[in-house]
Each structure stands twice: as structure tokens, then as C-alpha cells.
Amino acid sequence: MHQLETLYRQIIMDHYKNPRNKGLLEDDSYIKEHIKNPSCGDDITIQTRIENGRVKDVRHDGSGCSICCSSASVLSTLVKGKSVEEANTYTKNYLNMIMKQPFDETIDLEDALAYQGVTKFPARVKCASIAWKAFEATLKKASE
Amino acid sequence: MMQGRKKDFPILNKQPLVYLDTAASSLTPNAVINKLNEYYKDYPVNVHRGVYKLSYQATEAYHAARQTIADFINASFDEVIFTRGASSALNLVALSYGEQYINAGDEIIVSELEHHSHILPWQQIAKRKNAKLVYIPLSKEGRITVEAFQSVLSNRTKVVALTYVSNVMGYITPIKEIIEIAHQKGAVVSVDAAQAAPHMQLDVKALNCDFLAFSAHKMFGPTGVGILYGKSALLQAMPPVEYGGDMNDNVDLYDGDWKDAPYKFEAGTPPIAEAIGFAEAVRYIQSVGFDAIIKHEQGLRKQAIEGLEAIDGITVYNKEAETGIINFNLDGVHPHDVVSFFDEDHIALRAGHHCAQLLIKWLKVPATLRASFYIYNDASDIETFIDSAKRARSFFSEIGF
Ligand SMILES: Cc1ncc(COP(=O)(O)O)c(C=O)c1O
Numbered sequence: 001m002h003q004l005e006t007l008y009r010q011i012i013m014d015h016y017k018n019p020r021n022k023g024l025l026e027d028d029s030y031i032k033e034h035i036k037n038p039s040c041g042d043d044i045t046i047q048t049r050i051e052n053g054r055v056k057d058v059r060h061d062g063s064g065c066s067i068c069c070s071s072a073s074v075l076s077t078l079v080k081g082k083s084v085e086e087a088n089t090y091t092k093n094y095l096n097m098i099m100k101q102p103f104d105e106t107i108d109l110e111d112a113l114a115y116q117g118v119t120k121f122p123a124r125v126k127c128a129s130i131a132w133k134a135f136e137a138t139l140k141k142a143s144e
Numbered sequence: 145m146m147q148g149r150k151k152d153f154p155i156l157n158k159q160p161l162v163y164l165d166t167a168a169s170s171l172t173p174n175a176v177i178n179k180l181n182e183y184y185k186d187y188p189v190n191v192h193r194g195v196y197k198l199s200y201q202a203t204e205a206y207h208a209a210r211q212t213i214a215d216f217i218n219a220s221f222d223e224v225i226f227t228r229g230a231s232s233a234l235n236l237v238a239l240s241y242g243e244q245y246i247n248a249g250d251e252i253i254v255s256e257l258e259h260h261s262h263i264l265p266w267q268q269i270a271k272r273k274n275a276k277l278v279y280i281p282l283s284k285e286g287r288i289t290v291e292a293f294q295s296v297l298s299n300r301t302k303v304v305a306l307t308y309v310s311n312v313m314g315y316i317t318p319i320k321e322i323i324e325i326a327h328q329k330g331a332v333v334s335v336d337a338a339q340a341a342p343h344m345q346l347d348v349k350a351l352n353c354d355f356l357a358f359s360a361h362k363m364f365g366p367t368g369v370g371i372l373y374g375k376s377a378l379l380q381a382m383p384p385v386e387y388g389g390d391m392n393d394n395v396d397l398y399d400g401d402w403k404d405a406p407y408k409f410e411a412g413t414p415p416i417a418e419a420i421g422f423a424e425a426v427r428y429i430q431s432v433g434f435d436a437i438i439k440h441e442q443g444l445r446k447q448a449i450e451g452l453e454a455i456d457g458i459t460v461y462n463k464e465a466e467t468g469i470i471n472f473n474l475d476g477v478h479p480h481d482v483v484s485f486f487d488e489d490h491i492a493l494r495a496g497h498h499c500a501q502l503l504i505k506w507l508k509v510p511a512t513l514r515a516s517f518y519i520y521n522d523a524s525d526i527e528t529f530i531d532s533a534k535r536a537r538s539f540f541s542e543i544g545f
Pocket residue numbers: 167168228229230231232259261307309310311336338339359361370499
């Protein structure tokens with residue numbers, strides 16, 4: 001039981017119980033992406049506002065397990081204020097980290113580092129990734 | 145009790161595992177694994193084609209498998225079509241029978257208990273044909289009742305597509321009565337027996353169903369094979385849905401014609417090893433016997449329900465189910481969070497909507513946990529499961545869920 005304990009005790013419960021930047025805005029300057037995991041019902045929408053090449057704001061909303069919902073909150077706090085390029089790098093690093101791929105350990109993923117624990121739960125990697133994938137998609141849309 | 149059954153299943157002798165996900169797929173016994181190996185080692189060739197001895201041997205084994213399964217459900221040889229599984233069998237009914245006989249304004253009766261594989265094919269036919277999908281209102285408990293069925297049956301009902309046993313609630317549908325009433329209106333009935341075939345004796349003649357489908361992998365058999373039973377007269381009148389080798393008679397430049405059922409529905413090389421393994425799985429079930437299976441599952445179910453009920457903060461959605469499926473949640477905790485806890489205790493449970501989103505919506509929950517039992521489970525598995533459920537409940541409460 002130890003691994004689940006460490007995973008949840010840290011940052012995850014805090015962001016799950018007290019999500020930051022939660023709730024979507026009716027604002028066309030935000031780019032929106034909705035991702036659903038049909039096998040479990042996790043359902044996350046990310047809204048990103050980009051200004052002068054920087055991530056000005058990230059909002060999220062949805063429903064799902066604690067890993068999925070908390071990771072959206074952690075993501076929003078981490079990438080806000082970063083340049084689009086940095087945000088992309090952070091996202092790729094995070095996704096590589098949870099998928100056990102090589103990643104740049106010199107980049108400080110802060111609270112998001114807690115999710116390295118999901119590598120012990122391969123079936124939950126998807127839960128930890130969908131908010132970030134949605135965010136990545138908003139960046140891609142913005143660049144098009 | 146099923147003393148010693150665990151030894152028949154190699155995976156249970158390889159690692160610590162309490163397997164409570166039979167409703168998704170059952171474990172495979174040595175007898176079936178050996179049978180698959182026998183095909184690949186001793187006569188690993190195509191059927192119906194070669195005129196050499198080995199091909200004859202494979203063809204004989206494939207035929208014998210069909211006969212074994214036909215006998216198992218009291219059907220005749222020609223009424224059993226090998227498919228990829230229950231899903232493709234149920235699709236076949238919609239794509240062939242539905243496509244041919246459903247017209248605008250006709251009604252197709254279904255239920256919110258259906259697996260996606262028995263809703264979506266008819267939903268698509270209804271859309272294409274401008275027919276109407278009609279849902280049986282479920283009882284408070286979530287059951288299909290004869291009365292509720294009668295309340296939606298009409299002179300426009302052409303097809304009734306219902307599950308025999310719900311894969312989420314474990315309820316048994318009063319399908320025999322429903323079939324009799326449906327026939328009085330001239331409707332045909334398609335029965336999804338994916339969760340019934342592994343756990344109870346089926347007799348298609350006694351049921352008088354028109355179509356019935358199930359998969360091998362939920363009843364000790366291999367993946368990739370299942371069957372569709374169809375009444376002979378119906379099958380003969382239905383068009384094929386796939387065309388290709390083996391299903392045809394004469395082929396001309398601009399047209400061709402087909403063999404009789406079941407072959408016209410089996411285009412291409414069939415799942416030969418799987419069909420032969422499927423028949424072995426049927427023999428394995430018969431060696432245990434349904435009376436013993438039912439008694440065993442009831443015992444485990446009772447033990448598990450009592451254990452869960454003694455824990456505060458757990459909701460069981462189907463306390464009164466007749467089969468070995470328990471559908472539950474830890475209040476306030478997403479099932480995906482819970483299932484990882486069980487996983488660490490080497491207990492395999494299903495979390496999610498179980499390919500039955502309509503029922504999960506009906507229950508008004510985001511998802512549920514499902515435990516399901518079979519003959520390789522024993523009382524100590526249930527003790528482990530209940531102990532883990534207790535600790536999971538404390539753990540999630542303690543960390544703030
Ligand atoms: C009630 C029911 N119907 C149909 C199916 C579909 O079976 P398969 O996935 O083997 O095609 C399942 C299995 O998930 C089921 O439980």
C-alpha cells in the first residue's frame with residue numbers, strides 16, 4: 001500500500017481538494033480543448049490564453065478521478081506565465097516522465113514531479129496525462 | 145466448494161492474484177491452452193480447402209467444435225455461426241436481419257441495461273431506416289420486467305434486442321416470457337447471452353429465441369471467437385454481411401451466390417484454433433456442471449455482499465442480483481482511485497462504465513466498481529477482497545476524500 005500512499009499524500013490530494021484555476025470562462029480569447037477518456041469517463045476541458053508568446057492564463061474543468069482532476073490544477077499553476085516554448089518543453093518533459101521515457105531532469109517540474117509516482121501504476125498513466133495532452137493541443141491550435 | 149480448481153489455471157499458480165474480473169474475461173484453464181497448442185502443433189492448417197490429410201484433420205476438428213457448441217445450447221449444427229465474439233455476432237443480426245427487414249416507422253425495443261454492443265448496432269439501423277428505438281422503462285432496482293416490456297410492445301415492434309444477464313447489475317431478464325409475448329406480435333428477439341452462457345444452462349429451443357450470442361473468452365475459452373445462434377429459417381433468408389473466400393458458391397464476373405448458413409456468414413479463414421479451443425472450454429464447463437457453478441457463485445456472492453455491507457461508506461447498487469456480479473462504489477471516491485488500491489493488493493477488479501454507459505447514466509454516478517466471480521475464486525479470495533475494501537475505505541477517508 002506504500003506506493004499509493006506516497007503518491008496521494010503529497011501534492012495530489014491538495015490539488016484535488018483545492019483545485020487552482022478551476023472553472024471555464026466565456027471568453028473567446030481563450031483556446032479550448034476537451035478530452036474524454038471513454039473507458040473510465042474522465043472528462044477534462046482546458047482553456048489557454050496566450051498573449052505575446054506567453055501563457056497568460058490556463059483554466060480547467062471536468063470530472064474524473066483524483067489523479068486526473070488534480071493534474072489539471074497542477075498543470076495550470078506550473079505553466080502560467082511561461083513562454084509558449086517553455087510551456088511546450090515542460091509539457092513534453094512531464095509526459096515523458098510519466099510514460100517512463102527519458103526526460104530532462106534539470107527542468108524543475110515543481111508540484112508536477114509528484115506524478116512520477118504514477119509510473120508505478122501503469123494503468124493510471126492515462127489519468128495523469130489527459131489534462132496535459134489537452135493543454136498541449138491548445139498550444140498547437142494557437143500556433144496554427 | 146470448488147476445491148482445487150485453482151490448479152487448473154496457470155496464471156493463478158504463477159503470481160499472487162485474486163481475480164474478480166470474470167465478467168470482462170475469464171481466466172484460461174490448462175485444458176483449453178493445451179487444445180490451442182494441439183492445433184498449432186499437430187494440424188496447423190486451413191479448413192475446407194486443402195484435400196490433404198492434415199487439412200482434413202483441421203476441418204474435422206473445426207466441424208466437431210461447431211457441433212459441441214450446438215449441442216451445448218441445444219441448437220443444430222447449421223444454426224451456429226462462428227464470429228469474432230458476441231459483439232460481432234450481435235452486429236451481424238442488425239446488419240443482416242435489421243438491414244433487410246426494418247423499415248421506416250418500425251420499432252426496435254432495447255433497454256438501458258444493454259452492453260454497447262447490443263445498443264449501438266440497432267441505434268445505427270434505426271437512424272438509417274428512420275425506425276424508432278424504444279427503451280423498456282427499468283424498475284426501481286434497475287430490472288427489465290415483463291410488465292414494463294408489455295407497456296412498450298406495440299404492433300410496430302419488429303425487433304426486441306435484450307440482454308439475458310446484465311454485465312453490470314447481474315440481473316437475469318425474464319427472457320423466456322418476453323420472447324413468448326414478442327412472438328405474439330410477430331417480433332423477433334435477439335438475446336445477448338454473453339454473461340449468461342458462462343453461468344447458466346442455455347437451451348435455445350426451450351427459450352424459443354430467434355438469435356442468441358456469446359463469446360468464448362468469458363467462459364474459459366480463447367479470445368477472438370464467439371457464436372451467433374439463429375433459427376435456421378431466419379438465417380437462410382438473411383443476406384451475408386461480409387463477402388470473400390469460403391462463403392461463396394459460384395462466382396461469375398458480375399455476380400455470385402452463397403453457400404447456405406452458417407457458411408455464408410463466415411467469409412475468409414475462420415478463427416480455427418479459437419473455435420476448437422472454444423469447444424474445449426465448453427467441455428471444461430460441462431465437467432464442472434452448471435449446478436455446481438451456480439451454487440459456488442451464489443456462496444461467494446453472499447459472502448462478499450455481507451462483507452461489503454458491514455463496511456460504512458460503501459454503496460452496493462445490486463444487492464439482490466441473482467448472478468455473481470457486484471456493482472459498488474466507495475462513497476465519494478472515484479472508482480479509478482479505488483481500483484489502484486485493490487491492484488496493489490493483487491486484486492483485479494473492473495472500474496469504469498463497463499461498456500454500459502446508459503446504465504451508468506441511469507444510476508446517476510460517474511462510474512462504478514465491479515467484482516465478478518467464477519469457479520476459480522474461493523472463500524479466501526473473498527476474505528482478501530473484503531479486507532482490502534476495509535483498508536481502502538479507511539485510507540481514502542483518512543487522506544481526505
Ligand atoms: C453483456 C455483454 N454483451 C456483450 C459483450 C461483448 O462481448 P465481446 O467483447 O466479447 O464481443 C459483453 C462483454 O464485454 C457483455 O458483457
